Amino acid sequence: MEKFEVHILGCGSALPTAHHMPSSQVVNMRDKLFMIDCGEAAQLQMRRSKLKFSRLSHIFISHLHGDHCFGLPGLISTFDLLGRTAALHIYSPAGLESVMRPWLNVFCRGLAYDVVFHEFDDKASQQIYDDRTVSVTTIPLRHRIPCCGFLFNEKAPLPHIRRDMIDFLKIPYHAINDIKQGADWTDYEGRLWPNAKLVFPPEPARRYAYCSDTCYLPELSGQLQGVDLLYHEATFTHDDEKRALETAHTTALQAATLARDADVGQLIIGHFSARYVSDGVLLDEAKTVFPRTILANENLCVKL
Amino acid sequence: MEKFEVHILGCGSALPTAHHMPSSQVVNMRDKLFMIDCGEAAQLQMRRSKLKFSRLSHIFISHLHGDHCFGLPGLISTFDLLGRTAALHIYSPAGLESVMRPWLNVFCRGLAYDVVFHEFDDKASQQIYDDRTVSVTTIPLRHRIPCCGFLFNEKAPLPHIRRDMIDFLKIPYHAINDIKQGADWTDYEGRLWPNAKLVFPPEPARRYAYCSDTCYLPELSGQLQGVDLLYHEATFTHDDEKRALETAHTTALQAATLARDADVGQLIIGHFSARYVSDGVLLDEAKTVFPRTILANENLCVKL
Numbered sequence: 001m002e003k004f005e006v007h008i009l010g011c012g013s014a015l016p017t018a019h020h021m022p023s024s025q026v027v028n029m030r031d032k033l034f035m036i037d038c039g040e041a042a043q044l045q046m047r048r049s050k051l052k053f054s055r056l057s058h059i060f061i062s063h064l065h066g067d068h069c070f071g072l073p074g075l076i077s078t079f080d081l082l083g084r085t086a087a088l089h090i091y092s093p094a095g096l097e098s099v100m101r102p103w104l105n106v107f108c109r110g111l112a113y114d115v116v117f118h119e120f121d122d123k124a125s126q127q128i129y130d131d132r133t134v135s136v137t138t139i140p141l142r143h144r145i146p147c148c149g150f151l152f153n154e155k156a157p158l159p160h161i162r163r164d165m166i167d168f169l170k171i172p173y174h175a176i177n178d179i180k181q182g183a184d185w186t187d188y189e190g191r192l193w194p195n196a197k198l199v200f201p202p203e204p205a206r207r208y209a210y211c212s213d214t215c216y217l218p219e220l221s222g223q224l225q226g227v228d229l230l231y232h233e234a235t236f237t238h239d240d241e242k243r244a245l246e247t248a249h250t251t252a253l254q255a256a257t258l259a260r261d262a263d264v265g266q267l268i269i270g271h272f273s274a275r276y277v278s279d280g281v282l283l284d285e286a287k288t289v290f291p292r293t294i295l296a297n298e299n300l301c302v303k304l
Numbered sequence: 305m306e307k308f309e310v311h312i313l314g315c316g317s318a319l320p321t322a323h324h325m326p327s328s329q330v331v332n333m334r335d336k337l338f339m340i341d342c343g344e345a346a347q348l349q350m351r352r353s354k355l356k357f358s359r360l361s362h363i364f365i366s367h368l369h370g371d372h373c374f375g376l377p378g379l380i381s382t383f384d385l386l387g388r389t390a391a392l393h394i395y396s397p398a399g400l401e402s403v404m405r406p407w408l409n410v411f412c413r414g415l416a417y418d419v420v421f422h423e424f425d426d427k428a429s430q431q432i433y434d435d436r437t438v439s440v441t442t443i444p445l446r447h448r449i450p451c452c453g454f455l456f457n458e459k460a461p462l463p464h465i466r467r468d469m470i471d472f473l474k475i476p477y478h479a480i481n482d483i484k485q486g487a488d489w490t491d492y493e494g495r496l497w498p499n500a501k502l503v504f505p506p507e508p509a510r511r512y513a514y515c516s517d518t519c520y521l522p523e524l525s526g527q528l529q530g531v532d533l534l535y536h537e538a539t540f541t542h543d544d545e546k547r548a549l550e551t552a553h554t555t556a557l558q559a560a561t562l563a564r565d566a567d568v569g570q571l572i573i574g575h576f577s578a579r580y581v582s583d584g585v586l587l588d589e590a591k592t593v594f595p596r597t598i599l600a601n602e603n604l605c606v607k608l
Binding site (some may be wrong): 102 | 411
């Protein structure tokens, strides 16, 4: 299986505690890194998780609250000190560039690489990133300010060559790539071998969804249907449902209900309020509805 | 002795490493806290050092480089979430307010307390803070941008009452404070007891100096003469003197030379470059000139 991992750098809510850092995570897709949210000290956590700075060129910011953004200046500055020349792309709802540029002008004068801001409409789902192996689509959420989650859609991996058939038919090396892409083969006696005889089917393409911060949106189960891994905020227990509503956050029970309704492979809950001494209460609550739930934690790595 | 402690929160240089955080420290003066510099994650380090946020109302910023400032937004935001109402005073060279205000307007909208910026002239030493127990004076430094260190001058503590004399002369409780302040006492037979017979002398007032970032300035030995504790940057070893000059930093040997010439009580070196695998080389170098040197380290507390 090609590498597709999620590294949690921080899974606390706005108030950092002794246990949890503010929101940030890194998706490792075949050794290309994508950051989601960049709370204070994200760069320090990235170093602790032994993730290579040079492999990160795309950062997705869900919304313009400090606990999702305050790590940006330090990260951008460190990249510069390390001699970065490749452009850094930052995707966010409107308003980030106008607040970041003056800081970069003061604190990162003469930056040797480009920081390119891409501001997206937060109202409708849209594809904001695409390369050979993955595309990223926004998931419009409902929070106190414009906010979107992100859906990472792996491109269908290539099928596996059947070595026995390659050897048997003496297929030359230069033809392999075409066969992986779906070509048939005509052997030296003129017989046609259909592609299906030459390859084993690939693993199915995987999907990862990040939803934070948001109130409970049952209608998301459509867009999230069948994703392999869902990270969803579960700031409060259901006892605090009123507080969750007021602050536009989700309870553990609600996150699990969404995971069940969307029939996801696994649920990670995070963005824990500082009020709970132990996150175990949140996990126990979620598991009553969706047993395949785990707790986010700093430096946790989840493989898809 | 009244409490006078320095807590190191971060003592790395611009590039954070697995070992060191960016610059920040807290001076605890009789349980009133003063922060010096506020690098990224200073609030997290403050929590780790178990220092109470509510006791901090004054922050001194040496200069406007990111590794001394990037922790401010997170700290200010956390104070708000914790329900702070007391004003927060931030002292710095010119330019901090104009870069911070737009961030506060976006990320800390409706802040329930005042952030008051005090910008000082970096060219000449001046007193920028004063209360009953301490005053703070700037120490003009020479760096790539305007930069000052800070000298914490404890006010002379009050003398200690001689309990034996108080009992012998039956001096009433309400008179004690006047005697501590220097008053004589006339006993019930009309005899005058001079103040010196009624008290033991107080401990001498103590001084702490913070000098970072700066190139080596031998002339500082005047202003720093006899301070009890000096924190001085020692970014490089003397082998890298050329690099130190180019970047306006100090070598460990130079920091120790200044400590010796100023005849300080103790030297803490910090602001270590990320290039050294072990800080021990910097300590060894400094000790050849000034044996009463120690290494700064995260969460180290030094008592004066």
